[in-house]
Amino acid sequence: MTEFEYSPQPTRVVFGADATAALPREAERLGLSRILLLSTPGQSELARRATRDLDSRMVGHFDEAVMHTPVTVSDQAADQARDLGADALVSVGGGSTTGLGKAVARRTGLPHIVVPTTYAGSEMTPILGETEGGRKTTLRDASLLPQTVIYDVALTRSLPVGVTVGSAMNAMAHAVEALYAADRNPVTDMLAVDAIERFASALPVLVADPDNLDARDAALRAAWACGTCLGQVSMGLHHKLCHVLGGTFGLPHAETHAAILPHATAFNEQVVPELLAPVAETLGGASAGAALHGFAARLGAPMALRTLGLPKDAIDEAARIATENAYANPRAVDKDSIAGLLGRAWAGDPPASTADEGYFTERNSTRIVTARNEAANVRLGHVMDAVTRHLHAAVKEIEPTQDEWMQAIQFLTKTGHACNDWRQEFILLSDVLGVSMLVDAINNRKPTGASESTVLGPFHVDGAPELEMGADICLDQKGEPMLVRGRILDTAGKPVDGAKIDVWQANDEGFYDVQQKGLQPEFNLRGVFRSGEDGRYWFRGVKPKYYPIPDDGPVGRLLQKLGRHPYRPAHLHYIIEAAGYQTLITHIFDPDDPYIHSDAVFGVKQSLLANFRLIEDADAAEQAGLSGPFYLTEHDFVLAPTR
Ligand code: BEZ
Ligand code: FE
Secondary structure, eight states: OOOOOOOOOOOEEEEETTGGGGHHHHHHHHTOOSEEEEOOSTTHHHHHHHTGGGGGGEEEEEOOOOTTOBHHHHHHHHHHHHHHTOOEEEEEESHHHHHHHHHHHHHHOOOEEEEESSSOOGGGOSEEEEEETTEEEEEEOGGGSOSEEEEEGGGGGGSOHHHHHHHHHHHHHHHHHHHHOTTOOHHHHHHHHHHHHHHHHHHHHHHHOTTOHHHHHHHHHHHHHHHHHHHHSOOOHHHHHHHHHHHTTOOOHHHHHHHHHHHHHHHHHTTOHHHHHHHHHHHOSSSHHHHHHHHHHHTTOOOOGGGGTOOGGGHHHHHHHHHHTOOOOSSOOOHHHHHHHHHHHHHTOOOOOSSOOOSOOTTTHHHHHHHHOOOSSHHHHHHHHHHHHHHHHHHHHHOOOHHHHHHHHHHHHHHHHTOOSSOOHHHHHHHHTTHHHHHHHHHTOOOTTSOOOOOOOTTOOTTOOBOOTTOBOOSSOOSOEEEEEEEEEETTSOBOTTOEEEEEOOOTTSOOGGGSBTTBOTTTTEEEEEOOTTOEEEEEEEOOOOEEOOOSSHHHHHHHHTTOOOEEOSEEEEEEEOTTBOOEEEEEEOTTOTTTTOOTTOOOOGGGBOEEEEEOOHHHHHHTTOSSOEEEEEOOEEEOBOO
């Protein structure tokens, strides 16, 4: 029987790529006109920039927030708020600044808006940890909840990799402890798993590309979810240890979370393995503790308390304080086991393993396989973890018979055998599964206004002849004549001079020259043109027709069995290159083609539909250098600037 209590919390959340733009609106809603800005000294400049739209309502800036929220600093800031007659607080920063904001709000009763710049999550909790005389005490009270939290994804872009990882591991700790908290509820369960999944995919991306806005978005959403968990449930051993190590021994907050979490998790996993199973499933590892250790280490987090400044002889004392006044925890704590746990964390060793889980079972398959991998290349490790996780999940859903598994192996074998120097059946497989278009979409996110890309296809040939503008690329005069024209522009609408425009198309029977060697002239329906100062291009070709992708191999047979046709709607291929711009690989399509809504390789995009018009006017034909009716196809391309 499920039993739980759930009290939603009243903090308003505004989340977005540029959410600080909402600050004036929020100040207006709350009727604020005398705001005291809070930040650390290091983020003083950033805080002022992020809140510049509030300048007319700002009465002061206290920029002396420090770690662990010492009461002396909070008293000082509260005095300043009173002296200035402030009617609100806006905190811009990480956990230290949010903590200061809460402490001042508690002392003054002022409303509080928080703009988090890290993943600490404190903004979503009614919790305040303050230090006085070397001891950290925590207080939980609904009045500590900020009125509004503004999550601005762009603001987190400047977070250095080390802080990103430390702060995210801090947030992850909230999610992990929420999974086994006695007062957890279905909402925190969902948020915790969602947050761990988002961090699992976003963090490896951010380590390689800290500026990646999509990964920043995922990480900040995860942080919100983690903070919400922390605000809903009580904390256990992990948080207690971090509070002792931070409050009493001065260890850095976020890094301490990364070093302790695997050990605290492994300790609790002995009694609640089923509650922690999602951690290992998501991160990949033989156990939740091992998974967290591997994950944090792969991200480059410092994993030894030794390197974070804890003297070895402090371990016993830390264990004593942590167990004297322990937080509620699923597994009972005693000083000796906690000293053992801290000893491993001090040395940076992996956590003590739970029961020997070294044998493969249907249930732990993913963990066992991913735990075995120790790729020196971080990206390879991440890729293989993801592939293993999803492949095992598919196999578990499908439950193939041995025969079906063998058929799959034979299909892949035949696909391999169908490949040679001029035929790539695996690319074709990727095409018909939509994978090629997905990879293209991920790698070609264009600024608004720029032309969209699509698949290259297997029929591009290097070294096609460079032709005079207006030349006819159809060398055998077969097909309905077509004049193609348009402009190459930049995103500001300015013509691009000297763009190299490489075009190729199938003939009116649907074949490329390379598919009909001997039947079509070499380089038939291919040409390279260069735009002039006005960005214009024009050439002659033939009206393209739909054609089947090569369907006489295993991929063609698969399509048939899936009830799918192999056709691509009529199109023209382009590769457009110009200095200072991203190369554009794309097509234009005939919108009236019967297969326009069912391209076998999913390459059609609305923005790539061109205008094909039949022109019967004799003068127009003459002007185009043609002797009778022809198709006029017009399309402009907009190039995105080089990243
Ligand atoms: C093509 O348009 O040339 C093409 C693209 C993908 C698969 C086969 C052909
Ligand atoms: Fe094609």
